[in-house]
Amino acid sequence: MKSRHVPRLSAIALALCLTLPPLAATAADGTPALIPLPASIEAREGSFTLGPDTRLVVWGGDEQAVHAARDFAGLMQSSRGFTPKQGAARRGNQVEFVLDRKASLPGDEAYRLDIDDAGAKIVARAPAGLYYGAVTLWQLATADGGTGAARIDAQRIEDAPRFGWRGFMLDSARHFWSVDEVKRVLDMMAMHKLNTFHWHLTDDQGWRVEIKRYPRLTQVGGCRIPSGDAGKLPLTGAPRLYCGYYTQGQIREVVQYAAQRHITVVPEFDVPGHATAAISAYPELGTTDKLLQPSSEWGVFPNLFNVEESTFQFLENVFDEIVALFPGTYIHVGGDEAVKDQWIASPRVQERMREVGAKNEMEMQSHLIRRLERHLARHGRRLLGWDEILEGGIAPNATVMSWRGTEGGIAAAKSGHDVVMTPASHLYFDYHQTLSPNEPPGRPVQVTLEKVYGFEPVPAELTPEQHKHILGVQANLWTEHTRNFARVQHHAFPRLAAVAEIGWSPAAKRDYAGFLTRLPVQLQRYKALGIEYAKTPFEVLAKAEDERKAGTVKVALDNTLGYPIRYTTDGSEPNAQSPLYAAPVEAKLPLDIRAAAFAGNTALAPATLHRFDAVSLLTRTDEQLATCPDTGRLLLRLEDDGPAEGERAIFNVTIFYPCWLWPQADMDGIGAMKVRLGRIPYYFQLAHDEPNRRFLPAQTPNGELLVQSGGCRGPVLARQPLPADTGADGFIDVDVPVKNVAGRSDLCFTATGDTRPLMWVLDRVTLQPAK
Numbered sequence: 001m002k003s004r005h006v007p008r009l010s011a012i013a014l015a016l017c018l019t020l021p022p023l024a025a026t027a028a029d030g031t032p033a034l035i036p037l038p039a040s041i042e043a044r045e046g047s048f049t050l051g052p053d054t055r056l057v058v059w060g061g062d063e064q065a066v067h068a069a070r071d072f073a074g075l076m077q078s079s080r081g082f083t084p085k086q087g088a089a090r091r092g093n094q095v096e097f098v099l100d101r102k103a104s105l106p107g108d109e110a111y112r113l114d115i116d117d118a119g120a121k122i123v124a125r126a127p128a129g130l131y132y133g134a135v136t137l138w139q140l141a142t143a144d145g146g147t148g149a150a151r152i153d154a155q156r157i158e159d160a161p162r163f164g165w166r167g168f169m170l171d172s173a174r175h176f177w178s179v180d181e182v183k184r185v186l187d188m189m190a191m192h193k194l195n196t197f198h199w200h201l202t203d204d205q206g207w208r209v210e211i212k213r214y215p216r217l218t219q220v221g222g223c224r225i226p227s228g229d230a231g232k233l234p235l236t237g238a239p240r241l242y243c244g245y246y247t248q249g250q251i252r253e254v255v256q257y258a259a260q261r262h263i264t265v266v267p268e269f270d271v272p273g274h275a276t277a278a279i280s281a282y283p284e285l286g287t288t289d290k291l292l293q294p295s296s297e298w299g300v301f302p303n304l305f306n307v308e309e310s311t312f313q314f315l316e317n318v319f320d321e322i323v324a325l326f327p328g329t330y331i332h333v334g335g336d337e338a339v340k341d342q343w344i345a346s347p348r349v350q351e352r353m354r355e356v357g358a359k360n361e362m363e364m365q366s367h368l369i370r371r372l373e374r375h376l377a378r379h380g381r382r383l384l385g386w387d388e389i390l391e392g393g394i395a396p397n398a399t400v401m402s403w404r405g406t407e408g409g410i411a412a413a414k415s416g417h418d419v420v421m422t423p424a425s426h427l428y429f430d431y432h433q434t435l436s437p438n439e440p441p442g443r444p445v446q447v448t449l450e451k452v453y454g455f456e457p458v459p460a461e462l463t464p465e466q467h468k469h470i471l472g473v474q475a476n477l478w479t480e481h482t483r484n485f486a487r488v489q490h491h492a493f494p495r496l497a498a499v500a501e502i503g504w505s506p507a508a509k510r511d512y513a514g515f516l517t518r519l520p521v522q523l524q525r526y527k528a529l530g531i532e533y534a535k536t537p538f539e540v541l542a543k544a545e546d547e548r549k550a551g552t553v554k555v556a557l558d559n560t561l562g563y564p565i566r567y568t569t570d571g572s573e574p575n576a577q578s579p580l581y582a583a584p585v586e587a588k589l590p591l592d593i594r595a596a597a598f599a600g601n602t603a604l605a606p607a608t609l610h611r612f613d614a615v616s617l618l619t620r621t622d623e624q625l626a627t628c629p630d631t632g633r634l635l636l637r638l639e640d641d642g643p644a645e646g647e648r649a650i651f652n653v654t655i656f657y658p659c660w661l662w663p664q665a666d667m668d669g670i671g672a673m674k675v676r677l678g679r680i681p682y683y684f685q686l687a688h689d690e691p692n693r694r695f696l697p698a699q700t701p702n703g704e705l706l707v708q709s710g711g712c713r714g715p716v717l718a719r720q721p722l723p724a725d726t727g728a729d730g731f732i733d734v735d736v737p738v739k740n741v742a743g744r745s746d747l748c749f750t751a752t753g754d755t756r757p758l759m760w761v762l763d764r765v766t767l768q769p770a771k
């Protein structure tokens, strides 16, 4: 459906244009604003001013050491506005990069940074350590949030990472990211000392890497037709394809770019499931007679590779090209969410299972994974897979990526396998970080900054001997609902700063309150580098106590991260002199509150405008409504399929049972209500969850809006048949008369009927006083 973007009640009002005073460069306890926090910091006497005349000197350096100095100079230019030059030593004003293979440091990523009156000196055994030392120096030089020459206190920092695997996964299959965007991700990872880029390159919706031997993988598998209007050309209605793949040359370019930043690229090619795009290109690889297309839907699909010898050889041939492109140790073969229905139904697969001695489909999958493990081992590589590879027997040397909680990781470590911890509950970044109505599409399950920061990668269940199997941590960003690069950055930042700290800093130094004190300076760095971090964690949310009868309202303000709030009610922008919020604000209607969270004198995000008047108090948007009981598990935040360009309407909806609840609505004096609905494609494959999809039966062709009072089993106020289409703006308004309802009542709104391929979604409800 086409739709215009409708401004929300609490839309962000105005960007702050004030030039604000610098932030505190150190916390109250003297800790400099560094993220991740180094292992050890020792204060010394004196200071050094790093300015445009400071020289960068590289000793014993190879090309990579010079690269560390060059990146440092680039960061200084972006954030302080000057570029220190490489050149000959100049006593008293230099930064030395010393590569000393014999330095007594605990690893290649470790470094020692000394700052005294004469300058700064970074010593490392390997270029990676120099690089990370330079990132720390840059952070020290940007800790006051200002520009120009930077005074840095004398100190010695000795530092090394807690974990060798500090990762970030980007899904380029569901939505495609250009080479430049991927390079931006690598830049952002490097400044967080993250060292592993897991690149999800194939899935049901797309195959994104050129394979010379099998050109159809990208020719056919590289394009999908998006659902709904997004997949149609406006004038002709002809398919509007969404395509993208990386040539092998581009892959090499990305791998090299990553290596210069000490990041290893771990490619993922998913088997035996998430394979629809590949099977669409080469139907002989599949287990179905149906002709497939790269999918325009999300979810879990039934399409598995078959288990013919020819298919195994195909996969080995593909992996031959893959290992030639990606020099890192690990190759990820997926293994997740491969529902086995097609294998169970296929006599030929059952015959093959007997041939290879697999007693069930899990063992058949295990047979495939073991075979790929042997093949990768012949290339000197190690196999990595999602925790499903434990089922049916794990391959002997496989490494496990634990995503369904930490249980898979614990089981793997106990049986002597290496593990990367990436539990969905704490490290999936398509899950939202706040309850703000300004979150982009994704999953409203909360993975807050605090939750990320609180994740401990080494489970208490493991013995000290087993700890070594925990290689580290990784955050994963799946991109079904992430349509543009601004949203990638929104989901990733600032949460990736928390990942940086749990992956790098010593466990004993973990301190969430301290992290929040250091974070505002990190935001200034993001701004300087053009990183579009999420503003939602720094927004101020407002909740009204319904006092409309008295003509007044009492408003509680909240910042999720607990930063102090300043606000105004006179139309001006809040600043450092505006009242500090301490208790709910009570005022006459109408009331405009502008509020922002502050660190010192600095507003952390543009002020949020919250407008309260007689109508707003009687209105709830989908974000403000609750989900109904028994709606199934999956609440999603989904966007409309149009317009093709520009902003689209976004809706919170439970896709197993679309139902919204207004608990305890005050119905006294209410004579009617207006319910606004939109319509979006129903683009989900639910696999074994399909029986949990329990839409109420419809009585008319397009389904009805069912409105009940007294909860979802209460009296029916209206069952309003819905039209064949929405209005031109993508919405329809349904008027519901209200009779015989008084006092507080739970209002329940349900969209009935299996209206696939479309679904009705609620946008807002407004109660109307009786005339």
Ligand code: ACM
Pocket: 336, 337, 386, 403
């Ligand atoms: C996964 O989220 N399917 C690994």
